[in-house]
Amino acid sequence: MALRARMGIAGRLIITSTLLLVLVVSAFGWVAAGQSRRLIDHAARRQQARLVEWLDRAGRAQVLFLAETARIAIVQSDYTTLQETIENVARRDDLMLLVTVVDSSGTVLADSQASQVGRRADATVEPLVQGRELRVVPAVRVRGQQAMIFTAPIVHAGSVLGHVAFASSRAPLQAEMERAQQLKQVELKATLAKTLGMGLLSVLVGAVLTILQGVRISRPIREVARKADQIARGDLQARALVNSQDEIGLMADRFNFMAEQVSVLMNEALHKAAMEKELELASAVQATLVPSSPMIKRQGISLAGYFKPATRCAGDWWTYYDLSHGRLMVIIGDVTGHGAASAMVTAVAKGTASTVNRQSGGNPDLAELMLAMNAAIHDISRGQFVMTCFVTIFDPRTYTLEFANAGHHFPMLYRAGTGEIEGLVSRGSRLGDLAEAHFALERVQVAPEDVLVWYTDGVIECQNAAGTVYGERRFRAVIREHAAQPAERVRDATVQESSRFCGTAAAQDDVTVVVGKFS
Numbered sequence: 423m424a425l426r427a428r429m430g431i432a433g434r435l436i437i438t439s440t441l442l443l444v445l446v447v448s449a450f451g452w453v454a455a456g457q458s459r460r461l462i463d464h465a466a467r468r469q470q471a472r473l474v475e476w477l478d479r480a481g482r483a484q485v486l487f488l489a490e491t492a493r494i495a496i497v498q499s500d501y502t503t504l505q506e507t508i509e510n511v512a513r514r515d516d517l518m519l520l521v522t523v524v525d526s527s528g529t530v531l532a533d534s535q536a537s538q539v540g541r542r543a544d545a546t547v548e549p550l551v552q553g554r555e556l557r558v559v560p561a562v563r564v565r566g567q568q569a570m571i572f573t574a575p576i577v578h579a580g581s582v583l584g585h586v587a588f589a590s591s592r593a594p595l596q597a598e599m600e601r602a603q604q605l606k607q608v609e610l611k612a613t614l615a616k617t618l619g620m621g622l623l624s625v626l627v628g629a630v631l632t633i634l635q636g637v638r639i640s641r642p643i644r645e646v647a648r649k650a651d652q653i654a655r656g657d658l659q660a661r662a663l664v665n666s667q668d669e670i671g672l673m674a675d676r677f678n679f680m681a682e683q684v685s686v687l688m689n690e691a692l693h694k695a696a697m698e699k700e701l702e703l704a705s706a707v708q709a710t711l712v713p714s715s716p717m718i719k720r721q722g723i724s725l726a727g728y729f730k731p732a733t734r735c736a737g738d739w740w741t742y743y744d745l746s747h748g749r750l751m752v753i754i755g756d757v758t759g760h761g762a763a764s765a766m767v768t769a770v771a772k773g774t775a776s777t778v779n780r781q782s783g784g785n786p787d788l789a790e791l792m793l794a795m796n797a798a799i800h801d802i803s804r805g806q807f808v809m810t811c812f813v814t815i816f817d818p819r820t821y822t823l824e825f826a827n828a829g830h831h832f833p834m835l836y837r838a839g840t841g842e843i844e845g846l847v848s849r850g851s852r853l854g855d856l857a858e859a860h861f862a863l864e865r866v867q868v869a870p871e872d873v874l875v876w877y878t879d880g881v882i883e884c885q886n887a888a889g890t891v892y893g894e895r896r897f898r899a900v901i902r903e904h905a906a907q908p909a910e911r912v913r914d915a916t917v918q919e920s921s922r923f924c925g926t927a928a929a930q931d932d933v934t935v936v937v938g939k940f941s
Contacts, residue, residue, distance in 0.1 A: 439632040440625060447621030458613050462606040469602065473595050477570055478558060481590055484511075485556065485572040488586045492523045493576045496531070496583050505532040505539065517591040519564050520544065523576070524551050525584040543587075547571065551585035564589040568596065642670045649674075711739045711772045717910055721748045722818030722870075726909040727936040728917050737764035737809075738878050738932035741772060746784040748818050754936060755811040755853075756830065756878040767799060767807045771853070774798040788813060792826050792850065792861040799854035808854040812876060814846070821868050821940065826861045828853045831879060834898065836905045838871035843898050846874075873905045873912060874938040880931035881916070884924040892923050909939040 488511065495504035504523060512521045512534035521534040524543045528551065533539055543551055546564050550557055550573045559571040569589040576583045645662055652660035662674035718725040727740055737757035745751055755771055757764040774795045779786050791813060799809055810830035816823055825833075829852035832845030850861035868874070877897070884892050897916065904915040916935050 436629060436632045440629050443625045443628045444621070447617065447624060450617060450621075458609045459606060462602060462609060465602070469598055470595060473598055474560065477590060477592075477595070478560075481558065481570060481572040481588075482556065485574045485586060485588060488521070488523075488588065489574040489576050492532070492586050493578050493583065496525075496576060497578055501531060505536065508532045508534055509536070511588075515590075517593065518588055519567055519569050519591050520547070520587070520589040522547060522588070523584060523586045524548075526582055531584065547573070547587045547589075551587055554582060561592065562589075568592040639670060642674070646670065646674050711741060711768055713741060718742060720744070720750050720818070722821065722940055723750060723816055724909045724939050724941065725750075725752070725936060726913040728913050728934065730917075730933045732880065732930065732932050736932040737768065738880065738934040739768040739772060740876065740934055740936050741775070743775070743779050743786075744784070745779070745786070745815065750816045750818075751779070751786070752814045752816070752876065752936065752938065753811065754830065754876045754878065754934060755809050756932070756934070757809045758807055763807060767803060767809060767854075770798050770802055771795050771809060771811070788815060788824055788826050788863055789861060792828060792853075793859065796828070796853045796859045796861075797857070800857050803854050805854065808852040811853050812846075812848075814874075814876070816868075816938070816940075821870075823866045823868055823874070824863065825866075826850060826863050828859075828861060829855075831877060831882075833874055833876045834901055835866070835868070836873040836875070836901055837869075838873070838905065839869060841902065843902060868940050870940050871906075872940045873901065873909070874940070875901055875912070875916070876934075876936040876938075877916075878932060878934040880933040881920050881935055883931060884920055884933075885930070886924050887926070892920055896923065909937045912939070913937040 488508075491507055492504060495501065495507070508521050508523065512518050518534070522530055522538065522543060523532040524530050524547075528543050528548055530538045530541050530543055538544070542548065544564075546562060550559065550571060554575050554577065556572070556574045562569060562571055564571065569591050571587060571589045573585055573587040575585055649660050649662035661678050665671065712729045713727055716726060718727075725742060729736075729738060729740065731738065738755070739757075740752070740754040742753070743751040753775055755768065757767045757771075775791060778791045778794050792811075795809075795811065799807070809828070811828040812825065812830040812833060814823055814825040814833070823846070825846055825848055827846075827848035828850045832847055834843050835846055836843050846864070846866060848862050848864045851859050853859075882892055882894050882897050886892075896919070900916050900919045901912065904912045907915075913935055916937070917933070920933070
């Protein structure tokens with residue numbers, strides 16, 4: 423530790439940088455040498471494969487030619503011409519170590535060495551001159567040399583008269599492999615020499631630069647350390663006077679900036695606290711948009727609603743209005759996005775609906791209501807926020823539903839008489855999308871014990887940890903399974919099944935479910 427203290431930053435920087443350079447250069451040399459070796463070996467293997475392929479093709483063609491020549495000579499009993507042909511073939515090709523023709527009993531009929539005629543076939547060749555197939559032995563020792571042997575049957579009129587065989591030297595292949603090895607050694611030596619030279623030069627240059635930098639760095643570091651100690655002791659007015667433009671200067675600037683930002687951070691903390699209060703107020707206001715009672719009972723229908731925001735301020739909402747003649751209006755909506763802005767849009771929609779209902783004396787025109795909400799949202803959002811919405815009016819006198827849709831999911835109507843589920847299909851653009859919008863009004867007849875479920879996409883689009891979407895099919899199955907139960911039981915079942923499927927996965931969207939059961 424005392425030695426390191428005496429050395430200081432400059433000395434440690436010189437030693438560390440030099441060792442690092444040596445390590446890097448050594449690693450680079452090792453990698454470069456290995457790469458050169460692999461490239462050369464790959465090229466050698468390719469060249470060897472091409473040469474072996476060429477020798478194989480040439481040998482097959484040659485042995486077939488010799489087999490045909492031998493067949494003609496044997497059929498004509500012209501063994502003298504056959505011997506001369508074999509000797510001429512052997513003389514013309516320096517790589518041919520052996521050429522022999524044997525009959526079906528293994529006796530030599532002609533051979534590149536005339537002294538072999540009449541004897542048994544060469545011990546290397548004899549096991550190969552059998553059968554009716556052309557055979558190739560890529561590597562065997564023949565007469566003291568490595569060679570490739572090619573054998574082919576001599577066939578006439580369906581009978582095997584004998585076999586022809588010749589052995590071609592593998593000397594070209596050996597020479598090519600030796601040349602590749604020599605090239606590899608030369609390249610490796612050249613690579614190591616270049617790497618060593620560049621390495622020594624890099625080490626020398628690096629050492630000189632490190633010495634210069636070490637001296638240049640040590641002075642401002644001491645200044646920064648002294649000022650940092652003052653700041654740590656509470657002197658927030660202390661500033662490091664360093665004029666360098668490198669990392670040391672940047673560190674000094676950061677220290678100076680740190681002291682200046684303390685007051686800014688304090689102000690931001692106060693502002694954040696104020697924002698938290700505003701969010702709490704917005705959340706409290708939005709809570710008034712959703713009915714507080716879990717159950718609403720009216721003539722001919724019971725309502726059970728569920729609302730769970732994904733964040734403190736949600737984009738989902740639902741409400742109901744008692745209309746004239748015992749009718750009931752249910753509205754459900756979903757604003758794009760989350761947060762205070764979405765909550766404001768839901769408040770505007772709810773306020774518009776309440777105003778229209780109040781001005782109509784509890785007898786609102788459904789088309790006028792949709793147009794009024796569309797105009798209000800379009801005016802305040804300027805296209806930045808839109809809302810899907812579905813409005814339903816139930817008339818207990820006739821058991822009819824009048825409804826209009828603004829791009830929302832179709833509510834699901836369970837028919838108790840048939841056990842089937844159908845959607846309340848109606849078309850219309852989202853509220854706030856267009857200044858001039860059109861909404862289709864539809865009617866449908868319902869019956870006692872039928873169940874109507876309004877919902878937002880947070881229910882069916884939730885995902886489990888594996889990324890699987892809950893989906894409409896599972897939602898329909900739960901409704902059908904529990905439709906005979908009261909509205910609150912159907913609501914609880916749909917919510918619980920969706921939550922169970924998604925498990926601990928974080929909620930991506932608000933969840934709203936409203937179940938109406940007709941009685």
